[in-house]
Amino acid sequence: MPRPKKRGSRKPRNGGGGGGGNKPSDDYRTDLIEKADMHNERFTSYYKAQGIVPEDEWDAFLDAMRQHLPTTFRVAGSRQIANTLNDTIKNVHVPSLSNVIFEDQQIPPPVQIPWYPDGLAWQFNVPKKVLRKVPEFKKFHSFLVFETEVGNVSRQEAVSMLPPLFLEVEPHHKVMDMCAAPGSKTAQLLEALHAQDSITATSIPTGLLLANDSDHKRTHLLIHQSARLPSPALMVTNLDASIYPIIKVPASPSASSSSSSSSTETQLTQLLFDRVLCDVPCSGDGTMRKNMGIWKSWQPMDGNGLHSLQVRILHRAVKLLHPSGRIVYSTCSLNPVENEAVVAEVLKLNPDFHLVDVSSKLPALKRRPGMTSWRPSVDKAVTTSYATYAEFLSSEDAKEGTKLTEGHWPPADVDSFNLPRCLRIYPHLQDTGGFFVAVLERKPQAAESSSVTVKKREAEEPEEVPETKKPRLAGDDEEVQLAEDDTNMTPIETEEKTDDSALATKPEEGASSVAPDTKPARSKQEKKAKDGGGGNGSFKEHPYTFLSPDDPILLNCMSRLSLTSAFPSSHVLVRNPTGDAVRSLYLANDLVKSVIQHNDFMRLRLTAAGTKVFSKQEGGKDKSAEAQFRVLGEGLPVILPFVDPKTIIDGDLATLKVLVQSYYPLCATFGEPFRGVVEARPIGSHVVRFPPGEIDGAVLTHEIVLPIWKSNVSLTLMMDKKAKSALSLRLFGADITTAGRDAADRKSAALESGAATPKEDSSAMEVVQESDLLDTIDES
Numbered sequence: 001m002p003r004p005k006k007r008g009s010r011k012p013r014n015g016g017g018g019g020g021g022n023k024p025s026d027d028y029r030t031d032l033i034e035k036a037d038m039h040n041e042r043f044t045s046y047y048k049a050q051g052i053v054p055e056d057e058w059d060a061f062l063d064a065m066r067q068h069l070p071t072t073f074r075v076a077g078s079r080q081i082a083n084t085l086n087d088t089i090k091n092v093h094v095p096s097l098s099n100v101i102f103e104d105q106q107i108p109p110p111v112q113i114p115w116y117p118d119g120l121a122w123q124f125n126v127p128k129k130v131l132r133k134v135p136e137f138k139k140f141h142s143f144l145v146f147e148t149e150v151g152n153v154s155r156q157e158a159v160s161m162l163p164p165l166f167l168e169v170e171p172h173h174k175v176m177d178m179c180a181a182p183g184s185k186t187a188q189l190l191e192a193l194h195a196q197d198s199i200t201a202t203s204i205p206t207g208l209l210l211a212n213d214s215d216h217k218r219t220h221l222l223i224h225q226s227a228r229l230p231s232p233a234l235m236v237t238n239l240d241a242s243i244y245p246i247i248k249v250p251a252s253p254s255a256s257s258s259s260s261s262s263s264t265e266t267q268l269t270q271l272l273f274d275r276v277l278c279d280v281p282c283s284g285d286g287t288m289r290k291n292m293g294i295w296k297s298w299q300p301m302d303g304n305g306l307h308s309l310q311v312r313i314l315h316r317a318v319k320l321l322h323p324s325g326r327i328v329y330s331t332c333s334l335n336p337v338e339n340e341a342v343v344a345e346v347l348k349l350n351p352d353f354h355l356v357d358v359s360s361k362l363p364a365l366k367r368r369p370g371m372t373s374w375r376p377s378v379d380k381a382v383t384t385s386y387a388t389y390a391e392f393l394s395s396e397d398a399k400e401g402t403k404l405t406e407g408h409w410p411p412a413d414v415d416s417f418n419l420p421r422c423l424r425i426y427p428h429l430q431d432t433g434g435f436f437v438a439v440l441e442r443k444p445q446a447a448e449s450s451s452v453t454v455k456k457r458e459a460e461e462p463e464e465v466p467e468t469k470k471p472r473l474a475g476d477d478e479e480v481q482l483a484e485d486d487t488n489m490t491p492i493e494t495e496e497k498t499d500d501s502a503l504a505t506k507p508e509e510g511a512s513s514v515a516p517d518t519k520p521a522r523s524k525q526e527k528k529a530k531d532g533g534g535g536n537g538s539f540k541e542h543p544y545t546f547l548s549p550d551d552p553i554l555l556n557c558m559s560r561l562s563l564t565s566a567f568p569s570s571h572v573l574v575r576n577p578t579g580d581a582v583r584s585l586y587l588a589n590d591l592v593k594s595v596i597q598h599n600d601f602m603r604l605r606l607t608a609a610g611t612k613v614f615s616k617q618e619g620g621k622d623k624s625a626e627a628q629f630r631v632l633g634e635g636l637p638v639i640l641p642f643v644d645p646k647t648i649i650d651g652d653l654a655t656l657k658v659l660v661q662s663y664y665p666l667c668a669t670f671g672e673p674f675r676g677v678v679e680a681r682p683i684g685s686h687v688v689r690f691p692p693g694e695i696d697g698a699v700l701t702h703e704i705v706l707p708i709w710k711s712n713v714s715l716t717l718m719m720d721k722k723a724k725s726a727l728s729l730r731l732f733g734a735d736i737t738t739a740g741r742d743a744a745d746r747k748s749a750a751l752e753s754g755a756a757t758p759k760e761d762s763s764a765m766e767v768v769q770e771s772d773l774l775d776t777i778d779e780s
């Protein structure tokens, strides 16, 4: 008698199980598992059977997997400020951290990651208590936390920095990040799109970054993360990537940004992407060095259950790609079933694609070739005895309901796929997590003939996504249980009760043998995943409305801020049900505008578009066209190229110090000529330029431009509290802001009275004390 049908395995650890939030769950607290418990017989026997590393490297591999993962970060590469900051790290922090002894141990200073371009990525490995107790490290830690907060530094696991590097994004590219949350790679892609930003001004790239995630809550985390690099070229959607719909844009670029164009009068075509990142949900066993709970729970079926979803996401990427485009597929799993098997399956479905040889890229990166032989485990007991799917099918195990497909095994003609061109990164190679990357493009001749087809198709209406394939929403309808940390999803056993009716297409068993144009099948496990978004039943976001360039509020805002006629006023949008300029104004580039105008925002589940640049001043009572809008700190770099230079006020470092020190310094406190100039200005939003300078040992190494608000008699520096503290720390070596001083006072009062350090975080400085760079959100 057959055994009861085996239920689905586990949710993807890395981004598959619904979840946002940003705190580690106790299960995955790295300090709650002893080294002695870092064993898993199934893991050992499975990976030994696969031969993922040579026998004589096995101990080194396993030993590295048990070591604490170093902390790594990038200095945000798109900004000219990156080099200045990198110099600060090199010339100020590293020397001060070079001779630290803690509990009789020499603590090594941060070092540059050798393979990262321009030396902009760093790593260090110190216990948390060193960061908290050693003054030099504490200072460095505060510096990093603040710079992270303002977007100049991105805490990201080293291997997670790889996929965007292999994607080679340029500012004109149309880029799709299919599984983007929480957004560390999105940030990196945005930086590449903004490579032409100057030290004070953001460029408006002609390209586009469409960041998508099927988990609604996680898309908000993604929006929060990407707000650090405000971009008029960013859109965020909340869909199931495996059935991502076609996006329509005008066939002729000249029609794309015209305010009068609409889908009824304009010929539309499918938007094809130049670059697609598929950083898919995976079992995440390459992250065991930080998600140590995986040691306890790992089992071989995790990867088996994800294979089909991974194939379908990558296959969809192929369909969305421009003929000359490039796809990067990545996972933080070591399992060939989630890696090479997925790539081989998609190459089989798309014979015009091939793996790109990237062996000469990032030469200092130690890597191993992709595998050409593996054996999936057909059960939890790690039975890996079947060399082929056919062998498995004729076995007892197959009859007992195990959901495996031919695609789980290496294809018969495995050599034709060049799988060794994939990259495998193992922990013992260069002290990182485990990772997998594959770079796919169309074969050169296929790309050419495909280009011709695309040109022809430009005259036609784009193919619509059939109704039945419209994404079905899961994340919103179900109660999404947040894992405490994005990086640390708690694996949850899944049930298989999902209604299949709205899901694509074929039964799982046939997945490996589907014809090239057929969608790969969907596993039951993935159907259940709460993040398998789609449908728009409970989509509650507001629509996007572009203001008319004659909108009186917009005109008033432009004249008050002295914006020149070059300002793209036809690209300003609002988000509210009435489409009026009520509170916030956003700026989008041509492509973002075009996508919004020609696609239903509900169908795309469009969650964010463009970047917020103006906001109504809080407390303003004027509800008429005279309402006062101010330029936002984060919006200023985008607006700056359009501000009439004559109206920018000149300040100096002494002026900046006063503005940083108090919330509302009186105009009378400033020295001349600044005082005279601001006193003559009307109430409202103004822009001040601070050239490089020096006072009392504080050095401003490069020009900065900041927004201020002038009231009757006082000024306010319009910067987020944390950003202000970051600036203070960078310029004056201490947090001299009101919030910083208050926090320091409270802390010393608490210390004097013998009470614990205040827990409630009411100031920016306390944020630094309480937050920990080691806990910063990052998902590789």
Ligand SMILES: C[S@@+](CC[C@H](N)C(=O)[O-])C[C@H]1O[C@@H](n2cnc3c(N)ncnc32)[C@H](O)[C@@H]1O
Pocket (backbone or CB within 6 Å): 014, 015, 016, 017, 160, 178, 179, 180, 181, 182, 183, 184, 185, 186, 212, 213, 214, 215, 218, 239, 240, 241, 242, 279, 280, 281, 282, 309, 529, 531, 532, 533, 778, 779, 780
């Ligand atoms: C490995 S994580 C992505 C990490 C992200 N690229 C980063 O660097 O921060 C995988 C993501 O895929 C999302 N996801 C899972 N299934 C999906 C699907 N069918 N379509 C789109 N996103 C999906 C998860 O919500 C998760 O955020």
